[in-house]
Amino acid sequence: MKTRTTRALRCSAPLVAAGLLLTACGSNGGSDSGQPAGNTSFEGRGPITYVAGKDTSGVVQKVIDRWNTLHPKEKVTFVQLPTDADSQRQQMIQNAETKSDAYTVLSLDVVWTSEFAAHQWIDRLPGQRFPLQDMLKPVVETAKYRGGLYAVPASSDGGLLYYRTDLLKKAGITRPPATWSQMTADCAKVKRLPGTEGMSCYAGQFQKYEGLTVNFAEAVNSAGGVVTDASGKPDVDTPSARKGLDFLVGALKDGTIPKEAVTYQEEDGRQAFQSxxxxxxxxxPYMYALAEKSKLAGxxxxxxxxxxxxPGSSSLGGHNLALSSFARNKATALDFMKFFSSQDSASTFLKDASLAPPYARSYDDASLVKRYPYLPDLKQSILHAVPRPRVVQYGDATSAIQQEAYAALTGAKSGAQALKDLQSALQKSTAQ
Known part of the structure; x- marks a missing residue:
């Protein structure tokens, strides 16, 4: 596709961000009236693209095929980016900075919404076009920037603790652990069983990428600390945050977490668990459906x-649909976004890919809970989740978190020094 050469002029004042207290040029700062700001025009019909990370489930193309069958003159092409979030974000930013119309509808990690909106890479959306009132409130909030709607929730996400029920039962353990110390004690009991000598206790996502930001933030929050305080200012150099990081560092040192886990992304951990x-x-939760199809079913x-x-706190995950400011055929794009984020599509994603629906009623439907028994735990994970720092310069913030957390996990720095250095780095990134 060709590159557009026209666009509304950006203001020249620098963007200033501090946690949730975000300001940016081009926003009126008022509440969302349901109308897009400025002269945004949602016109034009025809082919568009949907841009997201690689679909390991196969269900995304299935939903797109359904749209294409119904709209043969407005077909959607699925552009698949790499599986890791950092690469996805970088490619989307590169497309925006060249003002290319190659990308139409973007699947954004929920924490990217503010960054993309502040830089005017995505359009403000007409809120009345989408059933936001039927969605979980924390999920809808991730789609907003300074009171305006800049994305539409397609899926939510909350971290869950997967565990071997068969092994815990054999070890005489009747309930899952609520604390880190209970988890390590349970592991010790399980590893006394015949045939479990080569097993490790626990893992998450500890490679130096976005997953490490998530896991680090969860450890800090689950120990009573914060990455940014209520006013949005970095506050990570604290005793509580140290306890969270110390758990991860200590678990790697004593073997509770296997050494190779510093190379794990989501799929690496899933495969290790399933094997x-x-x-x-x-x-x-995406892993649930895949694990049910493996030898660990049941x-x-x-x-x-x-x-x-x-009980700890998850980082709030999920993906929002956003409309590239440089796209063509925006009328088609809005209709596709409504279709892709509908209750019907959310049900398909839940059924075929274990993706958390944004709709509140899905978690209270007895028939769905019977079929997907993890839904009550997932709802609580989402409702009590703590958002990652929603800052305009999110790339700088997450890079700093990954750098310092990884240094502590691999022994390049002490936990205390890593948190001290991270506090300084976050103060710089949120002051830009």
């Missing part, structure tokens, strides 16, 4: 994440 290498695993379930003194 019998792990007793517990932190992962997203031998695992999920629970809320454990924490220092009780």
């Amino acid at each position: 019998g290498k792990l007793i517990f695993l932190r992962n997203w 031998k695992f379930t999920v629970a809320p994440l454990p924490g220092l003194n009780g």
Whole structure:
């Protein structure tokens, strides 16, 4: 596709961000009236693209095929980006910075909405076109920037603790652990069983990428700390945050977490769990359907994440649909966004890919809970989740978190020094 050469002029004042207290040129700062800001025009019909990370489930193309059958003159082409979130974000930013119309509808990690809106890479949307009132409130909030709607929730996400029910039962353990110490004690009991000598206790996503930001934030929040305080200012160099990081560092040192977990992304952990290498695993709900199709079917379930003194806190995950400011055929794009984020599509994603629906009623439907027993735990994970820092310069913030957390996990720095350096780096990134 060709590159557009016209666009509304950006203001020249620098963007200023501090956690949730975001300001940017081009926004009126008022509440969402349901109308797009400025002169945004949602006109034009014809072919568009949908841009997202690689679909490991196959269900995305299935939903797109359904749209294409119904709209043969407005077909959607699925552009698949790499599986890791950092690469996805970078490619989307590169497309925006060249003002290319190659990307139409973007699947954004929920934490990217503010960044993309502040830089005017995505359009403000007409809220009345979407059933936001039927969605979970924390999920809808991730789609807003300074009171305006800049994206539409397509799926939510909350971290869950996957565990081997068969092994816990054999070890005489009747309930999943609520704390880190209970989890390590349960592992010790399981590893005394015949045939479990080569198993490791626990893993998450600890490679230096967005997953590490998520897992680090969850450890800090689950120990009573914060990455940014209520006013949006970095506050990570604290005793509580240190306890969270110390859990991860100590678990790697004593073997509770296997050494190779510093190379794990989501799929690495899933495969390790399914192959019998792990007793517990932190992962997203997408894994449930895949694990049910593996040799572990009927031998695992999920629970809320454990924490220092009780149940922990997940990072709020999920994906929002946003409309590229440089796209063509925006009328088609809006209709596709409504279709792709509908209750019907959400049900398909739940059924075929274990993706968390944004709609509140899905979690209270007895027939769905019977079919997907993890839904009550997932709802609590989402409702009690803590958002990652919603800052305009999110790339700088997450890069700093990954750098310092990885240094602590691999022993390049002490936990105390890593948190001190991270506090300084976050203060710089949120002051830009």
